[in-house]
Amino acid sequence: MPSNGKPPLNTPPREQVEDDEPDAWDKRISDTGCATENTRLNDCFFEKKDWRLCKKEMKAFKECWRSKGNRDRTDSRDN
Structure with missing residues (x-):
């Protein structure tokens, strides 16, 4: 890298890797x-x-949450 801290203009772009594996949040x-x-x-x-x-x-999300029986997953609830 040049002394100005910027990559040279002829540097190829970094390859982006897609991660299709669901993480813990996606699974929950x-x-x-x-x-x-x-x-x-x-x-x-x-x-x-x-x-x-x-x-x-x-x-729509709240209605789904209730209809799927997820109320016990959270400590706070709407009355």
């Missing part, structure tokens, strides 16, 4: 039965950067 979400709803909620937030604009997705 998958086990809830609500992975699709979780993905939609996360995608909405990523796109809009404001949870308040993702109320429809949040409602």
